[in-house]
Amino acid sequence: MPHTSAHRTRALAITATAALAALAAQTAPGLAAPAPARQTAAAPHALAGTGHSQYSGTVALGTYFNGRLYELHDPNRGGQKTYDARGGTSLGTLFTDTDDVWGTGSVTNRQTSAVDAHYGAATTWDFFKTTFNRRGVRNDGRGVASRVHAGSGSGNAWWSDSCGCISYSDSPDGRPYTSLDVAGHEIAHGVTSATAGLLYSGESGGLNEATSDIFASAIEFFAANPTDVGDYLIGERVTGSALRSLDRPSRDGRSPDYWYSGIGSLDPHYSSGPAVHFFYLLAEGSGAKVINGVTYDSPTHDGSKLLGIGRDAAVRIWYHALTTGMTSSTNYAKARTTTLAAAAALYGTSSPQYAAVGAAWTAVNVR
The missing domain is CATH 1.10.390.10 (Neutral Protease Domain 2)
Incomplete structure (x- = not known):
């Protein structure tokens, strides 16, 4: 995946074209204190939701109850969030839900791709934190934003330094590039950019x-x-x-x-x-x-x-x-x-x- 000043990367093969620099200001989620147990009270708090993914089975998800709805927002991992880009180039709309059970395992459900992306971002955060005590891409405690259903639907994934976000487009064959290894690969481009800064040539x-x-x-x-x-x-x-x-x-x-x-x-x-x-x-x-x-x-x-x-x-x-x-x-x-x-x-x-x-x-x- 190419590494440029905007750090665009493709789904392991194709260069992305969407310019995402304007999103930088939208990807600075704050931290929230985790609640000791899951509940449905009105007070906002961090939770562990359940996700039915396309590639990784049933997984636990870091979520957040905002007092009205559950969000794909993980306060315990730098405020990581997952958005529905709805085919566009903007950040999109934060995924919300009424029962904290996400996706069906089928790509026909829009939440399913979000489950894979959110799980991939969380697992990547945990790997770097556990193995190297690295807290986020830039080691600044800030998580990444994940955008699913982005772009033209060509089957693609890419990282952007400007917004600290990873984007996934839909795929014509119904198999978006939201698997765990693709998520880890793309987020690792951000780590490379923040450390050695290896030129993409x-x-x-x-x-x-x-x-x-x-x-x-x-x-x-x-x-x-x-x-x-x-x-x-x-x-x-x-x-x-x-x-x-x-x-x-x-x-x-x-x-x-x-x-x-x-x-x-x-x-x-x-x-x-x-x-x-x-x-x-x-x-x-x-x-x-x-x-x-x-x-x-x-x-x-x-x-x-x-x-x-x-x-x-x-x-x-x-x-x-x-x-x-x-x-x-x-x-x-x-x-x-x-x-x-x-x-x-x-x-x-x-x-x-x-x-x-x-x-x-x-x-x-x-x-």
Whole structure:
């Protein structure tokens, strides 16, 4: 997904066109104190609603009772809100309900897409808070706004820095890009913008996209949702087959498994291949294996056999590098340097984690 000054991103493949800078002033929700228990009294308070999603089953939702109606407004996660854009480019109308039970699991119900989006935003908030003590995209305690039914209905999702919001358009096939991994991917673009600021061109553009795929996968595993289990695939719940595979990026027919001179001329969705492959090898190692019922078989450029260090260590190393070492112009060679420095800072230069980082980069031909 492209990273520009307005930070527009598409549903893993197509650039969005809606200008959202005018929404910035509308996306600064405040915090409200949570109530100790759910009730129907007139006093406004935070709640836990029930949502029937399209992709993640029945989920708990952070909601708010305003004294008259329930809102898709999560005071406990930076005031995150979910809106019905009704096909337009404005923020839209905040979703409200009379009984705090949202959606039906069918896309024919307008609330269903909102359930997936609200759940995705909440899970992404929880992942970054729990794993890195990061409170929101900018680490300022402010949540994101989610807009469903936005734009032209072309099947799309994109992030905008200007409003701190993620937008989802409807899809002609009835499968909008509101799955958990897409939500995590798009919101992670905001984290990248707020930290390293990786430019969306050349090799840094590929690293930008890779960062979103890495966090998207980590968020799925973190969620431990039995309906949408954690995996190293991107967008598979939406399309039926993965848009990208971290263990072997070349499965899409466009992404290289290994770095080569000139890779920066590719679209960032494809030049991301060696970086996501590095992450998979670092976390899980090479060769054939089954994880959560999904079969993987990850090769190496040099024929080496690698053992993984686990997802938790791998994602901590990537995040540390992103937030302390990478800059707007970081390329693959610099990514190797910054992740090695991150591993050294977190685990020491004599650690197996440090050695594994070097070996995984060599395995994707970044030396």
